[in-house]
Structure formats: C-alpha cells, structure tokens
Amino acid sequence: MKHYKHIIVKPIAGAIGADIENVDISKPLSDDELSEIRTAFLDHLVICIRGQTLQPKSQLAFARHFGTPMIYPFVKGLDQYPEITPVI
Incomplete structure (x- = not known):
C-alpha cells in the first residue's frame, strides 16, 4: 500500500x-x-x-484539475452548470 x-x-x-x-x-x-x-x-x-x-462553482473548479468537464447529452445538468448532472 x-x-x-x-x-x-x-x-x-x-x-x-x-x-x-x-x-x-x-x-x-x-x-x-x-x-x-x-x-x-x-x-x-x-x-x-x-x-x-461544495457549491457548483467549487465542484467544477475541483473537477477541472483532472480534465475538462463534459456536458452529458442524455440527462439535463444544472441550469447554470450544465456540466454537473444531479444524482438522486
């Protein structure tokens, strides 16, 4: 380990x-x-x-350290942050 x-x-x-x-x-x-x-x-x-x-802005900032967040075409993301897809 x-x-x-x-x-x-x-x-x-x-x-x-x-x-x-x-x-x-x-x-x-x-x-x-x-x-x-x-x-x-x-x-x-x-x-x-x-x-x-995390607020959506902070979540995207963290995600960007690992690449470019993508918009998932089959499920609607958040209105102001379409790269974030809510998981319920």
Whole structure:
C-alpha cells in the first residue's frame, strides 16, 4: 500500500474503490495534494471523498484539475452548470 503525506486513503472493498480522508476540496489544494488524489484514483479506479460541502462553482473548479468537464447529452445538468448532472 502506498504512503500518502497529505491525504488518508482507505480501500473500500475488493479490487476497486477507496475513501479519501483528511482533505477539504472546497478550498484550494496544493499540487502535492492534487497529485496524491490523482494517484489514489489511478490506483483504486473509484474514489469517494465524503463529507464535502461544495457549491457548483467549487465542484467544477475541483473537477477541472483532472480534465475538462463534459456536458452529458442524455440527462439535463444544472441550469447554470450544465456540466454537473444531479444524482438522486
């Protein structure tokens, strides 16, 4: 298991998935924190960062660290943020 300096990564179960703790993604993150989150995603394929309170603008800012958010053509996104598709 990899050692992370800035975040805590806890595998969820089986071959994929991990919880990431000790990070507040509503605030600006250092390059090292973003690198560790990216590494955890590549290692575990699915990550969950629980307990976050994000406004749509902050959610998009975080997502842009990993690529360009896309508008999903088959489900309507939020009115002012069409890249964000609500999951109910």
